[in-house]
Amino acid sequence: MSLLSRKTIVIGGGALLLFFLPLVAKLTGQPYLLSLGSRILIYALAAVSLDLLLGYSGMISLGHAAFVGIGAYVVGISQFHSYEATPFLSAPFLLSGSENGLFVLPLAILVAAFAALIIGALCLRTTGMHFIMITLAFAQMLYYFFISLEKYGGDDGLSLYARNSFPGIDLSDDRHFYYLCLTALGLFLLFTCRLVTSRFGLIIRGAGNNDRRLKGLGIRSTSYKLVTFVIAGGGAGLAGALLANQTEYVSPGLMHWTLSGELMVMVLLGGLGTLFGPVLGAAAFLLLEEGLAMYTEHWMVYMGPVLILAVVFAKRGLFGLLAGGNSRDD
């Protein structure tokens, strides 16, 4: 691959655009662009993590929003206890609330990853259609669980008093927050990029392509798949924690299966099995939503058929369209 292939140009161009977006927002006097940009980055992070499952390892999870929601609730609940000055846990060890991002964001990743470990271990007992339905069912279970948690707002959710604090940066400044999201997405992309090209990545991609042949080669893919599921859950948890900070609000709605579906749509629109495709897909989906919503309140009535057409005709997604033949990483 030459240094200046179409793929490199598309990725580099996208990165430059994202990097200079705050400047553009400032010069054009449209601060709204910044919050839209942050939203795109956060959804992109969740979509990239989902693509690890859908595009690379062939696990069709329809419950990915559960981990986004868990990440968001870690931020929400942690701040709730910090504000009330009550401990979240007093036994077996003391866990008090916190609004320090350096503590809360990693905690969100860990808790979401742990939930993914349990849910994934149960779901991976099945394959195919069962797997789709079971991931969906577990996500709905958590959705109803958080609705029934009266202490943390139940159906109405929790409002945050402020964004998390971070040493050296001020997250209430939208520009600082935007760059935090960009850094999180960049680091996660770097990590997944290394991951999918490693030996581990070869195995999960093999499992996605032909699990039976992999078994024939003497590799039991289940534990590799479970680790992938956990990594994807952690990525989604980070996205959820950032989303809670962006909107300063968490609710069970974040776990609703329509969000899982929308994340899937972003992955497909952008390009399945590519790392940068879902970023493009998230941008396209949110911009299309914004654009259609300007003209009609009923934008979904157009989005639905667009999606069906994209499924039937445009398998390679936007990234494939822009970056050409070798857009897929495998």
Next chain:
Amino acid sequence: MLLVIEQLLNGLQLGITLFLMSAGLTLVFGIMQVINLAHGSFYMIGAYVGATVAAKTGSFLLAIPAALGAAALVGAVVEIVILRHLYKREHLDQVLATFGLIMFFNELTLMIWGRQPLFMDVPGPLAQSIEILPGLPYPVYRLAVIGVGLFVALALWLLFAKTRAGMKIRAGASNRDMIGALGVNINLLYTLVFSLGALLAGLAGVMAGPVLAVQSGMGESILILTFVVIVIGGIGSIRGAVAGALLVGLVDTLGRAFLPVLLRLVLESSAADSLAASLASMAIYILMAAILVWKPRGLFPAHA
């Protein structure tokens, strides 16, 4: 004791609705190997068309065939225009395309009927309650729903076990290439099965109309319960659909009714209530997880 019987009947009624939904969907899964998220939309269409016809004509007897016809027709159109092209594609494509269908149908019903939920009156002669046991009045309408459900279950069994069409459907479920090679018109068979599934969903929808509020998105909550039923029962198995539907209907209803009472025996009341609310809403999913650990392919897998 009377309360237990009443709740058992309520659970049975939810189970019947779930059976009507899952019987059609499990066939579509089993025979065409296609995952269809839009099945809840047929339920919603049945409910909306039924409620509209009942409101315009004042006759529930007209509402039922209208709802069934509308659901079956929309089902056939969806199969011919979209799903047919996805049978050979991956599950992911089917999930996404049918997710697009849900978006479309939910928004379309909002455009046609607005955001206000519709309410349907219980048809006249069925509006009262009768005393099924001394001291236990029960709404006739709910009894009628249970009766219709049992009748449909019997009719489906006769269709599958005793008729030639049913034999072809069973053959299609076990080996679709083979029955195509034997000269059965598979395309027609698929359209008919899909349309039958949509019709059953429409029936469930119109019968739920007088009990629930008819609103956009109502199909999705029942769809997810239907998935739980199918996972518990086993994909493609009608017998599994019956067992799973009854199990889910009873566990959900009884859990909501009696968990608070039971937990109050061991905990103080406010803690018991909040724990019971959480547990009751998660009960069927915990049941599903338990069955999955025990039998990953469901209770009655079709291709055992």
